[in-house]
Amino acid sequence: MDIFSSITEYACHLNFFLVFCSISTFVIPSSKSIMSENEPKDSPAAKAAKAAAKILRRKRNRNAVKYFAAAMAAIMALFILSKWIRFLYIRYTPRNKPKAIKVLVTITRSLRKVFIQKIWGFTSIGHSIIFLVYTATILAVTFKDVGGWPKYNNFAKRLGWVAAAHITFITFLALKNTPLAFLTNYSYESLRVFHKLAGYGTILWSTLHAIFYIIYEAQSNSYDTLLEKHQIFGIVAGIAMLIILFTSLFIYRMQYEIWYIVHIVMYLLILITVAMHRPKISDHTVYMIFVASAIWFFDRLLRLSYLCYYFFGNFVTLTPLPNGGTRVLMHRSSKFIESGTHAFLWIPAIRAIETHPFTIASVDGAKGIGFVVAACDGFTNDLHNLAIKNPGVKLRASIDGPYGSVVEFSRYDKVIFIAGGSGGAFTFGTAIETMHRLAKNTAVSNTVLEFIWVVREEGTVSWFSNELQELNSSPNVIVRLFCTGNVANKAFSGSDRTLSNSLSGKDNLSVKVSPVTVHGNNEHKPQELEDLEKITTTKETNSINRVEENSLMIASGRPDVLNIIQNVAQGCDDSQRVAVVACGPGSLMKSTRSAVAKCITINGPGLELHSEEFSW
Structure with missing residues (x-):
């Protein structure tokens, strides 16, 4: 995807964000009706009513998260079902198809003819439909059964719950060893566009959470609560998200390596600060952060195990090619590695703490694994310069992978x-x-x-x-x-x-x-x-x-x-x-x-x- 397409994609998403903000602002009633003054705040009846309302609000917020999770799981289930139906169709359907099968084929071809076409701001019409379904889902779970609409506090808390659920969701979409690779044939790189989309949603909902909570505190004239320890952790998490947004929009294309480091550091900071923002087990919010942390660290552990396994006794030979190309031949191979998949290449002599993804161009049990790398900037440029200065140089190396799969x-x-x-x-x-x-x-x-x-x-x-x-x-x-x-x-x-x-x-x-x-x-x-x-x-x-x-x-x-x-x-x-x-x-x-x-x-x-x- 070129830079212009990326800018239009981001602009499209940001336009939706502005629309959401406008809708939310107009839907919420004015501050004049925040709280009824009919009942003294310190009376037993008022305290009991407040406690009951809090329990009901928490239950509704948990239900909102469950609805969001169920909706996202249903979308994944459709892709899983589609993959296996397609698999059975190719394997077992005869050339001369029955009439019922021909009807289904006609329907699917008509839909595919429309869905694969390019549309402004998106890779395809199919992607835009998923975006609309996702948008409708988060709007529905955000506005359904908020309760006590005159209170900005209730809406702010609902936004916070939905944002926390998004953290778990985007973590799942970012897993390199995702179970969806087997269940749907969509590896993590195919899910990246949805990871970005959900990431924007996370940042938007977190920002709105902060805005409406500040409005609530302003109406209550209690700004001092924003200086409480758990609130400061929430503010830090919000700043980290805005840093991710800024670097994704303006640095990602120009300095990928810098963006990646910032992305990982800010993500870890978000996990820690959101957990400290709502640390009580009884709130249940922290459970979502525990799940996100667990699957992320397990994925990292698997990736580290790949690097360790392929590192011992392994090295690469670099050969310079015309027009900025470099052939990288890794001497250890595996029967589980296929050409057409990709792996993250680690060459400590060039980048000690970085791995970079490249497609596996060839696999030969005797010769090894072949990569062809085009020099751009950063790692690839340093790799090519080293190959020019020392043609045939051998360096210790390893890979994390393979990822992706080759269709039959x-x-x-x-x-x-x-x-x-x-x-x-x-x-x-x-x-x-x-x-x-x-x-x-x-x-x-x-x-x-x-x-x-x-x-x-x-x-x-x-x-x-x-x-x-x-x-x-x-x-x-x-x-x-x-x-x-x-x-x-x-x-x-x-x-x-x-x-x-x-x-x-x-x-x-x-x-x-x-x-x-x-x-x-x-x-x-x-x-x-x-x-x-x-x-x-x-x-x-x-x-x-x-x-x-x-x-x-x-x-x-x-x-x-x-x-x-x-x-x-x-x-x-x-x-x-x-x-x-x-x-x-x-x-x-x-x-x-x-x-x-x-x-x-x-x-x-x-x-x-x-x-x-x-x-x-």
């Missing part, structure tokens, strides 16, 4: 991989893992993979030279390379794994906008692949030269994503399944989402989008 794309009939720049790490890894699964399972070996990679600079192609050679050697894979910058009419040769000028002929192939790649070893390609190559080629400008055997041509320009997906979909019947797997910058993801949405039809093949966007 081997069960689809056609899979289109679309990558932009360093997004190739995910798509290369996923494509190679899929290719390996196809090799193991001959029953589904007819799956066709089409791999499209778009780079800005021609030299970037060498980042994944080994992976390109492996993909291009498979009879089930079509590889197509595009360069948006200047192309010196070069070919990538699988024999020397470098870029060379060894063009062997002058025959031209005319294509639309951006030409398709010419492949070596075509005599080994099945007829289905040859047909696919023909339908994705059109008769327009821009020509490329045929190259020597087992070489790949880098085509100039951008791929026509819509045309590619349309041609593949039109070549399939309604019993077949097509997956589009994309990773790259926001502009590429937006065009891919739009293209997939346009190509989803009731009478066509089952078309699904699996996307990974740049959002660290």
Whole structure:
């Protein structure tokens, strides 16, 4: 996701926050009706009524938290149910579907066609719907059965309870070892957008909690209560939340490492101060903080155990690549690690107390785990500079992971991989893992993979030279390379794994906008692949030269994503399944989402989008 998209996302959320504040301000009655003076405050009847009201208020506040938890659990249950229904459908539904199944397929395709489309401020319409459901839920639990509406105190306390419940919720969404990864196939990185959303809600509700409580104290003329010890802890927690908000809006994109340190420190401070703000067990608020602390520390303990396990006898070799790339080869591997997943890389010689997430581009039991890292700033820049100064240097290292999972794309009939720049790490890894699964399972070996990679600079192609050679050697894979910058009419040769000028002929192939790649070893390609190559080629400008055997041509320009997906979909019947797997910058993801949405039809093949966007 680019910076503009991020700003619009934040602006959209902040606009909602301002609306909420306005609604809350107008709903609450004026201070003239705060408390009835009909009964003396120190009379036995008044004291009894006050105690009964307090018990009722606490019960209602606990119920509000229960309703919030139940609503969030219900949303998760829908995703869990959807995942397992989908799993059973793919595994056991015959090609010739019964009429009832066809009706359900029609409904789900119609919904998916709408939900995956991009909308302003959100990744997709589906995400915006979840946002609206979440917003409706927190408004409902905030305003339901507050009791004693003339009292700002009651409303302030309800806001505090809902905010405390949010702390547990956002902690659960931030877990790296989340149970949702298995139950829904959504790993923590997919949940990050919802973690951010709930985080904004936590800060908003905490701020409103403080505002209405201050108003209540002002009406009671008892400002001195704000200086009590437990209130000071609450003020510190509120300041910590505002610091998180400020750094998330203005520092996150520019200085991720600084933001991360501040984020963790402020989060721990919030846990401590909120617990001290309401320390009584009888209040039950502290229970939510205990739960949040427990799951967070357990997750950290698991991550530490991964680092310790992979540290002993382990090291990485650094190799500099053109255009700011660095290949990192870790020499210890594991049968539990798959290419296409990702891990947090720890190299103490570069950053002693930091780990950084990178996609696993390749896994070889003999050679180890391969990462390809694009230099930006901070850690990645220092990593690249060290590789340039000391090519082939070996450093002690470890990983925390792996995280994420590779979908069973081997069960689809056609899979289109679309990558932009360093997004190739995910798509290369996923494509190679899929290719390996196809090799193991001959029953589904007819799956066709089409791999499209778009780079800005021609030299970037060498980042994944080994992976390109492996993909291009498979009879089930079509590889197509595009360069948006200047192309010196070069070919990538699988024999020397470098870029060379060894063009062997002058025959031209005319294509639309951006030409398709010419492949070596075509005599080994099945007829289905040859047909696919023909339908994705059109008769327009821009020509490329045929190259020597087992070489790949880098085509100039951008791929026509819509045309590619349309041609593949039109070549399939309604019993077949097509997956589009994309990773790259926001502009590429937006065009891919739009293209997939346009190509989803009731009478066509089952078309699904699996996307990974740049959002660290």
